[in-house]
Amino acid sequence: QLQLQESGPGLVKPSETLSLTCTVSGGSISSSSYYWGWIRQPPGKGLEWIGSIYYSGSTYYNPSLKSRVTISVDTSKNQFSLKLSSVTAADTAVYYCARHRLGVMVRGVIAWFDPWGQGTLVTVSS
Amino acid sequence: QSVLTQPPSVSAAPGQKVTISCSGSSSNIGNNYVSWYQQLPGTAPKLLIYENNKRPSGIPDRFSGSKSGTSATLGITGLQTGDEADYYCGTWDSSLSGGVFGTGTKVTVL
Numbered sequence: 163q164l165q166l167q168e169s170g171p172g173l174v175k176p177s178e179t180l181s182l183t184c185t186v187s188g189g190s191i192s193s194s195s196y197y198w199g200w201i202r203q204p205p206g207k208g209l210e211w212i213g214s215i216y217y218s219g220s221t222y223y224n225p226s227l228k229s230r231v232t233i234s235v236d237t238s239k240n241q242f243s244l245k246l247s248s249v250t251a252a253d254t255a256v257y258y259c260a261r262h263r264l265g266v267m268v269r270g271v272i273a274w275f276d277p278w279g280q281g282t283l284v285t286v287s288s
Numbered sequence: 289q290s291v292l293t294q295p296p297s298v299s300a301a302p303g304q305k306v307t308i309s310c311s312g313s314s315s316n317i318g319n320n321y322v323s324w325y326q327q328l329p330g331t332a333p334k335l336l337i338y339e340n341n342k343r344p345s346g347i348p349d350r351f352s353g354s355k356s357g358t359s360a361t362l363g364i365t366g367l368q369t370g371d372e373a374d375y376y377c378g379t380w381d382s383s384l385s386g387g388v389f390g391t392g393t394k395v396t397v398l
Contacts, residue, residue: 199387201333208290209325209333209376211387224386258332262387264380267321273380273387274323276335276344 164189166259166279174253174286180246184259184279191240192217198242199262199275200233202255210255214262215242222264249286256281291316292377292390299396304367308393310360310377316388318358320380324351327374336375337362369397 170182184198191198199214213223215233223231227246235242246253260275293311300306312318324337335344337353340360352363360377377390 201387201389208392209378209389211378211389214387222386225384263338270320271380271382272321272339274321274335274338274378275325275333275387276338278332278334281332 164261164277166261166277168257168259168279168282170282170284172283172285174249174284175288176250176286177248180244180249180253180284180286182244182257182259182282182284184242184244186240186242186261191235191242192237195263195265197222197262197264198235199260200244201258201260201275201278202253203258203281204252204255212244212246212257214264251286254284254286256283290391291381291384291388292379294375294377294390294393296391297394297396299398300367301398302367302369305363305365306367306395307364308362308375308377308395310362310390312358312360312379312388314358315383316358316379316381317355317360319382322353322355322360323378324353324360324362325376325378326371327376329373333376364395367395367397371395372397 197214200212215221230247232245258281260278265272298306321339325333327333340355341353381388
């Protein structure tokens, strides 16, 4: 059974860089047809997709965050990581990692997230 | 800020049916597949519906999905107290080249 687990600091100072890692177990991060994504949810608010990466290193980023986001993959460790720079209080959120099925079909793009990690709360505060 | 619009809340009595709408545009729902997620209080979202109307293994057939034009709908029949949760639609936006989620709908069982 595929499982994902986020890890990283729960507290980050304003203007610094948020760094999280997602460890994949029960399957290979090098699976074809699947990207690996980051999604966040500010307290009491909705879901926001941050970006996704393929095992080859190909990435998609949310345009609103693109200038501050870097997602990388380490296939040897079955992990992928998120870096978000110049954080502010608005970046306080629960951060989830998830497997991202992403494919272009005749009738459109298939995109869904499953499974998800349990999530980790990152607070931006001095 | 979300490009997909859902009603903030819906409610019904146990055993009844609810439907949740998700409205988008031709760059997202209109030309791509839709997924739905259930988020129980304090937990991570869980995939309920993918590719408009398919259910992952283990999801009861009380949950159904459909799509028409630039809107999608999630239906829940035989409502149970355990269905109280937030529900989100999601899809790909071809103009943004990125994933998008709906604003979320809270389901309350009266």
